[in-house]
Amino acid sequence: MAAVTAVTAAPQQPPRLFRHRKSLIFGGIVLAWLVLWVVLRDTWTLSLGAADLTPLHRWINDVNDAVGASRNSNPVFLYFFNEIRLVIDEFVTFVQALIAQPSFGRPVPVIGWLGVVAIAGFVSLAVAGWRIALLAVAGFVFLGLQGLWQESMDTLSLTLAAVVISLLVGIPLGIWAGLSDRANRVLTPVLDFMQTMPTFVYLAPLTLFFLIGPASATIATLIYAAPPAIRITAHAIRSVPRTTVEASESLGATRNQTLVKVLLPSARKTIVLGVNQTIMAALAMVTIAALIDAPGLGKTVVKALQTLDVGTAFNAGLAIVVLAIVLDRVTTAAASERRTLPRWALFGGAGVTAVCVYLSYTYLWAAEFQSDVEIGSSINKGATAVTEWAQDSLPVLTGGFKDFVTFALINPLQVLLAESPWFLVALVITVLSFMIGGVRSAIVSAVCVALLIATGLWQDSMITLASTLVATVLVMALGIVVGVWMGRSRRADRVIRPVLDAAQVMPAFVYLVPFLALFSASRFTAIIAAVVFAAPVAIKIIADGIRAVSPATVEASTALGSSSWQTIVKVQLPMARGALTLAANQGLIYVLSMVVVGGLVGAGALGYDVVAGFSQGQLYGKGLAAGLAIVVLGVMLDRLTQAAAKRWTN
């Protein structure tokens, strides 16, 4: 009892002394951990072989089997899940029949490539102007030239289907949350949860209810893509000036009139921005849903990654990038300004589009993309050649860097976390949590640790934790260096920001390919891909934080004779610490969500468990447990960084 009192009384002590003592305690804990690790190494590590299962895993397998067996007899399935699956399946199949798959007894889809290109061009022209229209046409033709027309159209169909459903659900919900405080209070935590969960974690449970295939893929995409639509619509409605709404009310408008004539038109631009976010999120998720057998470009990438065929993966990855750029540019331009096309251009464009669609419906040359200038195989060969060259001739560079990070950072941490007895690690985590965030954090962490043990994947979790921490440290290092640079130099910001924006719209997958080429399949490759995936967010947050530091303070510091370095270290970084902790938090979440994808390129541990669970029936339960472990890790790290942020910024 006395000890407890002493510890809780500690924060009231003089801060300097306290901080000093805290680092002493921290050092002491690490030292004790090291000593105990040397003594107890490789005992009680709770390791589990790749093919071994725990009772929990076998139980989930049984549940899965039972669900599978009752799928056509259990009323919940018969009248609920199966119905949903059927409706969505029908819808997706319909869109696919339009542009992607042979249908209605025809050897080709209803609208061939010429028609799709014309429609893409016309829509872009109408909403985004002729420059973007040109980009869209060029982009789509490029997809065809890559020899990936059908795969691209499959991805596009799934994306569009998911986007349509997301918007149908998301915009009304967003409006509701925008109008009603109560709805907003209910929805916000749900959306928070949906968005902090690593993306693929819900793939596995979904397959349990909706089987693998397009329907599950679409629903998973829906879960991922609807939140931004809801959030941004609500935000748009809420940020319409109060006076404007009051003015409308004071003139005697009904609620509906105010909504339709004032709120929605005023919020239109922002809502279109939400549509953009939804489309990009949907595209990213559709490619990842290849893991549960969604058709399209993602599948090509996954297959190529599994056979380490860098050339094919690169070609398909490039197609995803092209698709992402086109969709992003068109919707961004649509949000930026109102455009009225001259009447003749509108009708002319519509006419040309109609003719193209008819041609592509009728003639084979306009339906199936056939080209003498097939560039896909050249890209494929080129990428393979570059890979071989890089691996042969740059081993000092690539290999040296890889070895340095692996031996200096990853291995020590991993060995310490994964090869200590579990109770030691659990104790260290709980004590550190207590030091960071007090009793609450300690309890949350302890519960999370217990859950990790319960999943039966303790050691794998620790390996993944090590990789995640290393990747986050690298993200923060990169974020601080580049972010400070951008925050201090307008020119750097102008040059770098568009690159970051572009990088953020890319589906996670695409990042694996070039690093696979450079570093071949290893833990390191996955970590670097995660770093590159997470860095843009962290950099942007830090740059904005540095920029938000009051210029007057910076000026005052300069006037007192501070060097640039002193200004950065003593003024800008401390004042931007809110941004720093937010960057660390977001960086962790992003890194963690890359973990499963990393499983495809040798990251091992939880990521591998999840991927293996998708492909091998007897590992299904283990995969699901691994997904759960990732969520638990995510919750724990999220809570800890938030607690740290609270303590540090106050």
Added chain:
Amino acid sequence: MDPVISVRDLWKVFGPNAPRVAASDELKALSRQELMDRTGAVAAVRGVDFDVAPGEMFVVMGLSGSGKSTLVRCLTRLVEPTAGTIMFEGENILEADAKRLRDLRRNKFSMVFQHFGLLPHRTVADNVGYGLEIRGVPRVKRGERSQEVIDLVGLAGYEKSYPDQLSGGMQQRVGLARALAGDPDVLFFDEPFSALDPLIRRDMQSEVIRLHREVGKTMVFITHDLSEALKLGDRILIMRDGKVVQVGTGDELVGAPADDYVRDFVKDVPRSNVLTLKWIMRPPRPDDDLDGPELAPETVVREAVRSVLGADKPVKVVRDGELLGVVANEEILGVVAGEA
């Protein structure tokens, strides 16, 4: 004449337990701060009474936080009052249901806002016609009426512009035109010119005076600017901490401030512009010559200066042939010199 608006014991309390506060005499007697400490509720408007006569320009003046904006919003129930009555043309507005309230807002009163509240996605003409549109006036008729008020406020030629293409003063003209378009009985102004530059503000004040003269509407005007209040108001209500401090004409406020707060307020007002003879006249003394020129008691001091100083005898202040008092050089000089 019956008042158009008659407000009695109006209360608006924000926060938890608002109705309980309004129902309890003990709580109502507390000061704002005490109430806040005891119940966590904020009383923005506290027991306000006043009447507005038809065709009157009634100004409510107070500093920020005095509750004046809340008060005007209570009058149209944009903010729901907690207790009291608001009679509008003999009807208690607080008892109106949603539909009746909408009807009143559509036909009887309209409001001009400090930050304009224009719709950015509509042209000037469509903004002005918005009120008509929501009550279902057909397009052609709407266009005609919009054009009329656009001409009236001096916006002709800008019908097709969008709000963000106009200056602040022009935007507020749009707000004014929108309020006038529905031909309401009463116009409410919520600090309409506070966001404008001083020169533009002066123009707009003259514009409102002109409109008031031309269309003869009853107007309730909220401001934090005393000179604006004195310039526009037939009568002025001064608010402080949610309560009425004084209601009266400009010269009443300057000539007979109700308390130190008002006195402090009107201290720097150029008195010769506001005070009338009735405030400075004195009873005739036996040695006064009573055959000097005559002036009405409502004559503003500044306008009387020339005649008083020009005459070699005291000026008689006369209403309906009855001698109320006299004004001589020292009274006039007392006012003019007091300003220097």
